[in-house]
Amino acid sequence: MLLGSIEAGGTKFICAVGNKKYETIDCERIPTTTPDETLEKAVKYFKQFKDLESISISSFGPIELRKDAKKYGYITETPKIGWSDVNFLGTMKQHFDLPIYWTTDVNGSVYGEYINLKKQNSKINSIVYYTVGTGVGAGIIFNGKFLGDLGHPEMGHIKLKRHPDDLDFDGICPYHKDCLEGLVSGPTFEARLGKKGFEVPITNHVWDIMAYYVAQAALQATLTIRPNCIIFGGGVVNEKFLDKIRFEFTKMMNGYVNVGNVNKYIRKPSISENGSATIGNFALAKSLLS
Amino acid sequence: MLLGSIEAGGTKFICAVGNKKYETIDCERIPTTTPDETLEKAVKYFKQFKDLESISISSFGPIELRKDAKKYGYITETPKIGWSDVNFLGTMKQHFDLPIYWTTDVNGSVYGEYINLKKQNSKINSIVYYTVGTGVGAGIIFNGKFLGDLGHPEMGHIKLKRHPDDLDFDGICPYHKDCLEGLVSGPTFEARLGKKGFEVPITNHVWDIMAYYVAQAALQATLTIRPNCIIFGGGVVNEKFLDKIRFEFTKMMNGYVNVGNVNKYIRKPSISENGSATIGNFALAKSLLS
DSSP, X not given: OEEEEEEEOSSEEEEEEEOTTOOEEEEEEEEXXXXXXXXXXXXXXXXXOTTEEEEEEEEOSSBOOOTTSTTTTOBOSOSSTTOTTBOHHHHHHHXXXXXXXXXXXXXXXXXXXXXXXXXXXXXXXXXXXXXXXXXXXEEEEETTEEOOSSSOOOGGGOOOOOOGGGTTOOOOBTTTBSSHHHHHSTHHHHHHHXXXXXXXXXXXXXXXXHHHHHHHHHHHHHHHHOOSEEEEESTTOOHHHHHHHHHHHHHHHTTSSOOSOHHHHEEOOSSSTTOHHHHHHHHHHHHTTO | OEEEEEEEOSSEEXXXXXXXXXXXXXXXXXXXXXXXXXXXXXXXXXXXXXXXXXXXXXXXXXXXXXXXXXXXXXXXSOSSTTOTTBOHHHHHHHHOOSOEEEEEHHHHHHHHHHXXXXXXXXXXXXXXXXXXXXXXXXXXXXXXXXXXXXXXXXXXXOOOOOOGXXXXXXXXXXXXXXXXXXXXXXXXXXXXXXXXXXXXXXXXXXXXXXXXXXXXXXXXXXXXHOOSEEEEESTTOOHHHHHHHHHHHHHHHTTSSOOSOHHHHEEXXXXXXXXXXXXXXXXXXXXXXX
16 A cells, blocks of 8 residues: 655655555655646656555645635645646546545645654644745644635734834735745845845844744744644754744743743654655545545 | 523623523523622522523633643633632532533633524634623634634734834733733723723724734634634624724735635624623533533
């Protein structure tokens, strides 16, 4: 029995097959070019595996995931050129007569973390996962299920209290300017400092400012969802930045709600090398078979 | 068959009994004085009804609602004098050998709205309910169940982008100063203007400022939960204020996520005369019997 995983990102598709223990047996990275070319390569990849029983796709978005919607399975209006209004799930279904799970990239990641953390602690029930990279996305597991009824969470676009030392920065979100994504996504380094993020030392005050915003996101998620933990992944996140986020979070919360050990509560992914989405997809693919 | 409801507020307890159609058969208002006196009167009230089969309590808080917690059923650390660390549920259980449901005041209200709206539209699955009064509370139904794993939502304490005309106002929350509650709860009228809210005409700019904040709460709830609708109740809310909130919400969202008709999406309770919690309690009490 083999399970298929597509982690569809804006720069690459990670296609993988795994066994029922969620161990990866084979993996291929496909650069994200045009939809036709990229999806054709993905189809060709999975055609190699005769024992494939189901597939799960976790895709960049926004995507349509309401099953009763006309465009269920589509990538909808995305800033990624050429990829708006693409029938991703439908294309895969044309080539594979298999059950196929369809969800967002961050939902794939949060599900992988849920599976892995639950192995370590069976009481884990609810997780919020933020990815802070080119954009800011979020996925939520509550009682073992994804949150989002009319669509998937879009918590990258919440409003925030502005840092007093950052009031001159307008923010870069094309829809909202100074929403979370407009203030802390990777490209904000260039917008604020004219440098790439990896060139900006952690001693630069901009990291404190960004931690102030990300901590507000953690605060809001805490006060809304009351989850077991909040995970931060994505290219912008590193351990020292997480420490700053924990510091700001603790200060803002001011003892109002007890989240236990903040080092365990606000954490990086438990699965290394960005592997959360692949594990999540294997588990979601398997869930279609039971 | 009779169902019991206690809507326990900081100024009064509304005790009621109803039938299985959730029609109120009898009702009594008990002023909230000391815990001993108030709970004794509540017990005496329900003792009159021999056919009572179950009770639901929706209480002001914060309350402990984790069933495995030592203080499950308690009002925990509340600013209401004399009411911290009160074993509300335990006291009721001493006097009634009946199943008793235990939840927050706003959860009672959101459940009543869920029951009522679902009668009108079976597709209703998820509702966010904010009460804006002496404090700001929130309750969330998702897929027919309450949200909140480590405790109930505390969305009254989220941080917000400050309105440019309100930067001199510090906010009045004893924990967070300028969280949502610290900026829009009823007592902020006196803090800002030296007048009670009912004395402040809707033409006063302070209503626009407050709408700007409440709209952010609606925005965050939308981007996090993607609910079917958001309901605002409580003493501060009126129809003209709701119009201002809708206006600010639509401007902030800027078309990013489609919520349908905003007049239906952001709305006041469907059950009149603050009756939502009583209906919710009847339904929750009944749920214990099936």
